[in-house]
Every structure is written in structure tokens, then in C-alpha cells.
Amino acid sequence: MGVYNNHVHSSTQLTxxxxxxxxxxxxxxxxxxxxxxxxxxxxxxxxxxxxxxxxKLVLNRSKDxxxxxxxxx
Numbered sequence: 001m002g003v004y005n006n007h008v009h010s011s012t013q014l015t016x017x018x019x020x021x022x023x024x025x026x027x028x029x030x031x032x033x034x035x036x037x038x039x040x041x042x043x044x045x046x047x048x049x050x051x052x053x054x055x056k057l058v059l060n061r062s063k064d065x066x067x068x069x070x071x072x073x
Contacts, residue, residue, distance in 0.1 A: 008015055017025050036042050 012019065015024070033045065036045070
């Protein structure tokens with residue numbers, strides 16, 4: 001459901017999420033924000049940054065694997 005809500009619909013040129021709420025979805029943190037005075041917030045931000053970087057690495061590996069498989073044919 002999340003992917004559908006963030007996909008721009010061809011007829012409206014808007015996402016269902018935006019049409020429903022009037023705003024674009026937020027990740028819950030900004031990757032380049034300054035450090036907080038609240039330690040738990042800094043831990044959360046660091047964890048989200050690490051998770052985002054890990055997702056990028058996995059997606060790139062997957063892309064390379066698919067390209068290698070496609071190019072074998």
C-alpha cells in the first residue's frame with residue numbers, strides 16, 4: 001500500500017497520499033540535520049542514516065546482480 005500511495009497517478013499527476021492528506025509524506029527525520037541536545041534523537045537519526053545507507057548498498061548489489069544475469073543471455 002505504501003508504494004501505491006507514493007506513486008504519481010497518471011490522470012491526476014499527484015500521489016494518492018497527497019490527495020488524501022494535502023501534504024507529501026515525510027521520512028520522520030532529515031538526514032542532514034544538526035545534532036540534537038536529546039541523545040535519543042541523535043541515536044534515532046544515526047540509526048536511520050545507517051539503515052538508509054544499508055538499503056542503498058543492498059539495492060545497488062541487487063541491480064548489479066540483475067544486470068549480470070540479464071547480460072548472460
